Amino acid sequence: MLTVSDVKDLLNERDGQDILSLYLNVDNSVRENQANNPAWRIWLKQHLRQFENENDTQNNDQWATIQERAEAFFRDYTPSSKGLVAFFGPDWENIHPLPVPVDNHAAYGKPLVGPLLRALDEYQPYLVVMVDQEEAHFYESYLGAAEFRDSIEIDLDEYDFAEKSGMPPTAARTGGYGGLQVNQRDAFEDMIEEHRMRFYREVAEHTEHIATRDGLHRIIIGGDEKAGNTVRKQLAETAQKQVVDVVSIPRHYSKHEIFKHVQPLALDYEREEESRMVKEVIDSARAGGRAVLGQEAVDHALNMSQVAALLLVWPPADINQANDLAYRALLLNSEIEVVHDKAADKLREAGGGVAAKLYYSV
Template identity: 25%
Template sequence: MNIDDATIRDLLALEDEQGVLSFYTGHTPEQAADPQPTAPIELRNQLKQLRARLERGDRDTARAVEQRLSKLDGPLDSLLDPKAPGRGRAMFVGVASGEERTVALQLPFRQRVVHDATAYVRPLVAALDEGRPALIVVVSRTGVRVLHWATGDAEVTEEARFEKDQALFRDDSTGPSANNPQRAMFARSDRDGFEDRVDEHRHRFLKQVIDDVVQRAEADGVDRLVLSAPPKLRDEVRTLVGDHDTIRVLVADQAWESTPAKEVAAHAWELLRSVHGDREEALVTSAKERAFAGGPGALGLRNVCAALNAGRVEHLMYDDGLTLEGFVSSQGTLHPRIEGAVAESDLTFSRHPLFVERLIEAALATSASVTPLNEPAAAELADHEGVAALLRW
């Protein structure tokens, strides 16, 4: 399955008086044949650590969680089954209600068990960001396949076959007679000329297909294009794509002309993830440059919250290791602190220990993009409370 903003908003709305249990697990194809998979062991260790943390806190909550866990043997077995669909799987369960939600993606998750007031969605936010749509163009000497890739899955959306123009086969050469000793030389020249005409015809065919793909990517807001071609065509295809301000072009070292879509998706993911850190750093740099120049950028919690409250955020970014507390007003506005004019208003406020999740929720509600930051990009926001945003205006 694929996820979208609505998936995450729906999970954040999953409330339970005893909190929500969130389980994440990841699998690789090799683990399906492993007689002793490690995922169950890792999950048991995570559960042991969770129980220890809960025992040090509220005993009623600890008992409620233990009762719920005792009823989850079947669902957890399904979640951990290496032969089940999805390289990354997640399950969310209300402790008191028992309400369950599941997600399965082709992007693997790290083993994790979390109990909190609401669903722990940060791994899904990261998957949605890193797994945003991309187009894959697979070129061969006989045609082109175009695949749409998202969150680890790929499907063929277009296939164009290269057909030689019949005009290329016309023999309009008067040439020498069969008894002419130079006949072989002329025949070789004719073959070379024919191959040149075929290559020129293929070049025009590829240009038309690739131009259409690039236009479609720009129209749909797709910012990544993966190219695969045989070595003899690779440079030509890359030149045909050209350079674009809004599209990053990645060229595979392998030719995928006979590779099934599922395997193409896995190969493309390795290539796409290899440049994700560069994108994170570019986003942070852009936000800082905009903010320092007095333009559409915001740094720090107070400025980012104000922009979220006004619906101005185009792209929210935050340190993925960040844990924050903040306040939500009776009007639904976000505030890192109750101060100034807000403190003197008639609004009432509730404290939220999962304030980053509230930031995510507010961003998604206005169709903003969200990117969790890892090192080294996250370190660039250390002086700004780990939060920044690109603004719409």
């Protein structure tokens, strides 16, 4: 799973190198990409030629090596994803197919990481738990796709009713016991309910295990809503706070249909979190707390290694300027939050589209 840590590793390992960064919309469902010579190839060829002309003027021999490497890769490349992010150096390449589309971008020199950070921030990983009274399936939704992780089924067959209830085995089959038969039926139903609650607790424990193991901080519980709410109540307090919603999702849905159902919930939650975060930062900055607003103040905070988290709007007014800030923040191991829509509008108005949380007030 591609993470921000992977981006940081790229920067740390290749710090100071001139790098070719490419973002390509290679989605075959786009009509322009269905031609014999798809639109993304035409765009790529034009921009490689542009870089070639610029670097020929500067007698940059390294560019020729990088260009040759990139052209060799794309010569036999067949898209298998919607988006592609590729970084090229003289003797290495770093390729990331993405299941979500990206806008075409190209840069040579300092690596262009802004669009990739935006994709990673927009499509945060979610644990999706599909549960009903009999089984639970666990999926991870990330970067526009849902992947199956595990499943659990209730096992009622392991319980022998006659042994557990202590009742004569013939009592359930004859009418000679009168009220005893009714009591036995009630006892049977109680036993089934007890076993089902044990199943829900097991689902909750497994949910916590997967979330902890895979570093997932957002959970959506789907399937049967009653079963989902019961599982939610069995979660530890920390895990309960990570539950975004409990929703009814038909049991027969494919993983693609599950993703389509939960993605709007996830994006709505992200927008709410962004609005909360932007308000918090603006209020703190205006009160002289641990936050600053605006390009100049953020630039100074980065120079002083004070930035705990960098906030950027998307789309930025200047992608190169935003990329420079993101690049510097990553080298400092600062968090990066990309905000959209109403939250972005508020940040543009208050701080020109950029702000930072600080380790300490200035």
